[in-house]
Amino acid sequence: MHRSPSAETEAAEELAVVRPALLPRYEAELPGARAAVLSRLWRGLAHDPLPWAGRRETGGGGLTLHLADGRRLHGPRPDPYATGASVAAVRLDGTDHDDPARLMAELAVPHSASFAAELGHSVASMALSRAGQSGAGEEWPEHDWEWEQRIVDGHPFHPACRSRPGFSVAEQLAYGPEHRPVVELGMVPVRARECLVSGVWPQELRDGEHLVLPVHPWQAAHVLKRTCDQRRPGHPLMALRTLALPGGPHVKTSLSARLTSSVRDISLPSVAASALLSDFAATPAARTEGLLHVTRTLGAAAAGSPDFAAVLRESPQTYAAPGERVLPVAALATTDLPRSPAWLAGFARLALTVGLRLLDLGVALEAHGQNLLVVLSASGEPLRLVYRDLADIRVSPARLTRHGIAVPDLPARMVTDDERTLRRKLFGSLVAGALAGTAGSGEALAAALETAVRDLPPTADLAALRSDPLPAKALTLMRLSPRTPGDQWAELPNPLR
Template sequence: MQPPRTPAETETALAAELRTVRPALLSPYAAGLPGARAAVLTRLWRGLAHEPLPWVTHRAAGPDGLTLRLADGRRLHGPRPDAYATATTVTEVELAGTAYEHPAALMTALELPHSRAFAAELAHSVASLALSRAGQVPSGAPRALWEWEQRVVDGHPFHPNCRSRPGFSVAEQLAYAPEHRPVVELGMVAVREDDCRSTGAWPYREAGRVLIPVHPWQARHVLKDEQPVGNGLAAHPLMSLRTLAVPGGPHVKTALSARLTSSVRDISVYSITSAATVSAFMESMAGRLDGLLHITRTLGAVSAGSPDLAAVSRESPDLYAGPGEQVVPVAALAAGIRPQSPAWLAQFSRLALTVGLRLLELGVALEAHGQNLLVVLSPAGTPVRLVYRDLADIRISPARLARHRIPVPDLTGRIVTDDESVLRSKLFGSLVAGTLAATAGSGPALREALRAAVRDLPRGPDLLALLREPVPAKALTLMRLSPERPGDSWARLPNPLAARPTDSPIGHSS
C-alpha cells in the first residue's frame, strides 16, 4: 500500500496530468495555488473555530486573534473568525509554534482520528480549486440558468471540501465539471420495464424498455458491465455536477457514486418511489404562499433497483420566469457574480424568510441552500419570488400539518419528523447560516439584512427561536472527521440578531 501523498505531491500530480491534457492551463493553475490554499484554509479555520470538536477543550478570543487549546495540550492560533464571512481570507494558522499555510498540512499535523484521510481530501480540494479558477475567462452577463450555475467556480462557500473530487482525473474534471463549461453526453442504459421502479411519466423509452440516462463517469467507473445504447442526451452540467440541463428540456439528475464535499450522493430507491408523492404535495403547499414560491415539479423518476442506476427528470426553473424576468440560483449571488446593495439584500432576506417561515409553520422545512434555492428577478433586478428544486432533503411534520388541517401525504422514512429541533435546524441551517450568510458576506452585513427583514414578520415561535437562540449550522469539518457517525452533526453559531451580538466562537452538538 502506497503512503498518502503530501499536499505538494497532490498538486504536482495534477500538474503532470494537466501538462498532458490541457497544457495551456499549467501557468494559471500554478499561479492560482496560493489563493486556493488560502480559500480552503479559511473554510477549515472557520470549522475549527466554531464547531463542537471533542478534542478542542477551550477557546479564547483576544486582540491578536483566536487560540484553541487542544486535549493534548497543544495550542492552535489564528485570526479571529467571523462565522458568516465569505470575503475574508486566512493565509496562515499556527499549531504549537509552527505556522501552516496549507490546510492539508495542518490537518496532518493535528494527528486526529481520520485526519489523514481528511487531509487527502483537503489537498485534492486545493488542487481542484486552483484548476477550476485556472480555466476562467472574462465573458458577458449570463443569460441561461446553466450559465449562471457554471459561474459558481469556488463551490460551497463554507465547506473545506468545496472542490474535492476524489476519483476524478484532470481530464474528467475538465470534461464534466460545470465551472469548465463542457457539454456532457449522457449515455442511455436500457432496462426491462419489469426490472424497474418508476413514478411519474418517464419520458425515455424504447421498444418496451426503459432508458435510464447515465453520467459518463458512472458508466466508466461503476456500471462497467452496462453498455449504453442508442442516442444519448447532450446536456450542460449544473452546480451539483450530477444534475444536467437538457437544452430546451428538463433537468436530469443522474446517479454519480463519487464523494463530493461531504458524502457519496446516490439516488435511493426510496427517493424514486416517493418522488411523485413529494412533488405533488409540495406543489400544493407552494399554492398556499400567494405566488411567492414555485416548486420545480418532478416529471418522472426511475431506478433499476439500485442507487447506482437511477435518474430523475424535473422541470427547469426557467419555466417560472415571466417576460423580462430572470431566474438566478442564489449561490451565484453569494459568489459575487451579481453584487447587491444592502437594501436589495434586505428585500431578498425578507422574501426568503417569509417563504421559509410560513412553510415551516404549516409543516415543511426546506433545505434552502444556495444550490436548491433560486430567486426570480424582475426586469429591474428586484427579487419578486422564489423557486425551489430537489425535494429529496426536505422535512415534513405531520403534527404541524394536522394543526392546519392539511392532509398528511402518504410518506414514511427520514423525510417525516415532528422533532422541532430537526425542523428548525433544517431550515435555519440552510437558509440563514448558509444562503443568507453567504449572500451577505459577513456577520455585520447579515445582521443588518436580518434586522430589516424580520421587522414586520409575524412573531411566531419559529421566528422567536431565530431571534433568540444560536443559529444552527452543519458542522462540516466535524462530519468529515467523524465518518463512523451517520447523519448530520450541528454547530450553534453566534446569533447576529441577539441583543448583544458577539463574534465569540461557541459550539454545541445535537
Template sequence: MHHPPTPEAEAALADELSAVRPELSAPYAAGLPGARAAVLTRLWRALAHEPMPWIARREAGNDGLTLHLTDGRRLHGPHADPYATAAYVTEVRLDGRTYDHPARLIRALGVPHSVVFAAELEHSVASLALSRADQPVADREPGTSWEWEQRVVDGHPYHPNCRSRPGFSVAEQLAYGPEHRPVVELGLAAVDDCLVRGEWPKWLRDEDRVLIPVHPWQAAHVLDLPRQEGLGAHPLMSLRTLALPDGPHVKTALSARLTSSVRDISVYSIETSATVSAFAENMAARTDGLLHVTRTLGAVTAHSPDLAAVLRESPDAYAHGGERVVPVAALATAEVPLSSSWLADFTRLALTVCLRLLDLGVALEAHGQNLLVVLSATGAPVRLVYRDLADIRVSPTRLARHGIPAPAMAGRIVTDDETTLRRKLFGSLIGGTLGATAGSSAVLREALESVVRDLPRTPDLPALLDGPLPTKALTLMRLSPQTPRDIWAELPNPLVRRSF
C-alpha cells in the first residue's frame, strides 16, 4: 500500500523533538494516526453541519453521509453525530479517492482560504500527537483545579484546530502547554503609564511603577523583552492564564492564534473589568447559592492589548469541607466514568442556573473552560463556578424587567437582541459543555429528557426545546477571515418533537 509523504508540520515537529526530547519520539510517531483521526472527526462534524457555501446539499444514506459540492464533486463519510467526542472518522472519500488526513482533505477541496487552514490543521495534528505522547500514568486524583486542567490533553472537543499552535516551537510547547505540566516563569514588565482597574497589589509594584506579568512567549515574540525570572505559575487550559502558587490566577496577554482567535487582552476589557466583576457577583448572589463567579481582583494595561494582565480569584476558593472544583472540560478525564444519574444532576444544575440568569438578563459563555463544577466529598455536583467575564452578554431591558439596575457600561457586552443572548448561552452550554460531557447525541438526549420537566419555565425555554440548537461555525469562521463577526450553525436538537 502506498503511503504519502508525512505532512510538513508532523515531520518538522519530529525533527525538533528528536533534538529536544528524544525519548518522546517513538510515542509521538505512534500517536500520529490517532491524532489524525481525532482532528478529521472534528473536521467532518463541521462539514456535516456548518453552512459551507460550497456545499450544495447533504444526503444521508444507509452507508453514511454524502456531501454534494457546488462544483459537482461528492464527499462521502460516516454519519456525523454533532455531539460525539470520540474519534470515529478515520477516512473519507472525495470522488472516490480516500483521505485520512484532515489537511490533505482541505487542500484537495481547494475552497477559499484552504491553504492557510490546512497548515493550521497540520499543526493541530502534530501538536495533539505531541500532547498525547507526554502523558504520565494517573496515580492519584488531582488536588487542585489547575491539576485537573492539566489533564485536558486533546483541547477543544469540537474544533479541528484543537491543538493548533503555530508559532510555538516544540521546546515552547513543552515549556508552556498545560498538558505538559510545566511551571512557567512569568516576566514582570515595569510600566510608568498604565490604566489600572480594581486593586493592583503591592507585590506587583515597584515604587510608582506597575509590574505587569508577561508570558515568556509574548516577551520573546511580540514585545522583544529580555528573558527574566519573575513569578512561577501553572498554565491553565487557555495557555495564557496561569495559577500562581498562592492562589490567584493571572491572565496574561498572549498574541498568538491558537484555536480561532488571536489571544490578547483588549483595553476595553480592562476598562470594564471592575464594573463587570461587581455586577456579575451581584447577579450570582441571585441564584440561591448555586453559582459563584471568580472576582476580578485587579486589571492593568499599558494602553495596549499586547501588554496587559488580569488578576482574579482561584475557583478553588469556593470549595469547602472536602469539596473540590473541577473544570467541566476535565470531567471526562476522571477515573470513574460519569453515570447517567450524575450527568442528569449536572445537566439540571447547569441549565437551571443558566436559564435563570438569562431570564434576569445575563448570558454566560458557559463552555467547558469557563464553567467549573463544585463536587461534594462523594462526587455529587452541588454548585457551579464561572470565570472569565470578558465575553458574557448583558441585556439592560431584561434587567429592567426584573428591577435590576444595568451596569454603567457600553460596548459589545451590552445587547438586548434575543438571538444574540440565546446563541451566547445555548451555543456554549448545550452545543459545547453538555454535549461534550455527554459525548454523543444519545447520551445528551437521555440527560436532557430526564431533567426538562424540572427546568424553570422562563420565556427562553421554548427556544431551547423547540428548535435547532445554535453553535459557532468554528471551521467556517477559520475559512472566512474576511468576516470579523461570529458565524453560526444549527445542530439537531435531541428534544425536538418530544412532548413534555
C-alpha cells in the first residue's frame, strides 16, 4: 500500500503544537478519511467523461478502466449514488493504492499533481474534522446553526470534499463549522460613497457616513492584510464563510480561498443584482401554494472589490413555526429519518413538486444540500422547503413570459432558454445531489423517486427526468481541467429506469 504523507504529516505536526490532545484521534481517523476520499475519487474516475480514460469494462463485481496509455485501473463497481461506500483500495497495473493523493499522482495525467495536493489536504482535513467529533451530542439541535455544524465530511460526492488549502490546522479549528467555534467577525467601517450597495444596508451597520462591513478573520489576515478593532461573534454555517449572527441575520462574507472547487469571493455583479434577484424570486415562490420560501436578501455591499464584500440574508428560521425545525437537506443524513422508505419518498415528492414547479415557471434552482433546507414538524414530517443563495440559479425568459411573470434584468450568465441547461441545473443539484445524498444509495433513491413521481403533474421536464440519463457535475473532471470555464457534466444511470 502507498502513502502520501506530506499533507497528513504536516497537519499532524501542527496539531501536536496547537491541540496535542487531539493528535491521537486525528491519527486514528486517517485510514477512514483516506477511504472516504478514495471512494469519492473512484466514483468520479468511473463516471466522469475523462479524456484519458477509454473503455470501461465491468465483470466479477468490479470495474476496469482501460487508460489511453495502456494501463488498467481496477476497483469495485461503484454505486454513483452511494454516500456510505468505503473503497479500501483500487489497483493500478497490479499495484494497490489506498491513498487517493498518491493514486492521482501515479496516474500522471494533465493537472494531476495539483489535484493530488488537494486530495491530500482533503484527507487530512477530513481526519481532523472527524477527530473533533468526540463527545458531540446526538440530540436534535435547537438552533439552525447547530444543524449546519453536524455536516462533518463535507460534500458527499466531491473528492475534494474537505480540501481547504491556505487554512492552517489552527485556522480550521478556529473557523470550521464542524469544530463548533464562535468566530469573531471583523466589523470594518468604509465610506458609504466608496461602496456598491444593493438593497437596504441596516442602520445597526452604519456609522455616520460609513457602512460597517463584516469581514471574515481569515480574509482580514490573509487578503486584506488589516486588523479589525471592532468585532462581532457569529456561528459558522456549513458554507464556512457564511455565519449566523446571534439574534440577527446570516452574513455571507468574502473568502478568497479555494474551498472544494471554487474561490469564495462575492462578485460585484452579484452584489449589484442581489436586491433585484431577491424581489424577483418571491413571485415564482408564491406560486407553490406555500411549499417554498426563499430567504430574502436584506442588503449587499462591496467596498470596490470581490475580496471585500458582504451579503446579509434572512435566517431560514424565519419560516419555521413554533415547534418546527429548519435544517439544510445535507443534515438529514445525520438523522434516522431517511432510513424510512415512506419518509424518504414523501420528502422526494415534496422536493420534486417544488423543483419541477419552479422549473416549469422558468427558474432552475441550484438545489443542492446546502442551498435547500427543509422545514420539519415536531414529529419529523417534511412540511415545506426553504431556499437560500440565489447566486447560481438559471432563469428562462421564455418560460417566465409564458406564465405571465416579468423578466428581470439579471446578469447574462443566469439567463438561458436552453432546456438542457435548465434541466441540468435542477436535476444535477436536486436529484443527483440533495436527494441522492439523503437516500445514501442508488437502490434507496430509485425506490423513493418511483413512489414520488407517480402523482406529479405530467410535464416535458418530468418526462426527461424519467427517461434521460441523470446529469451530475463531473467534479473530478472539473478539477482536472482547471482552464475550462463553467460546469462540466457526467451522465449517470437513471435510477428511474
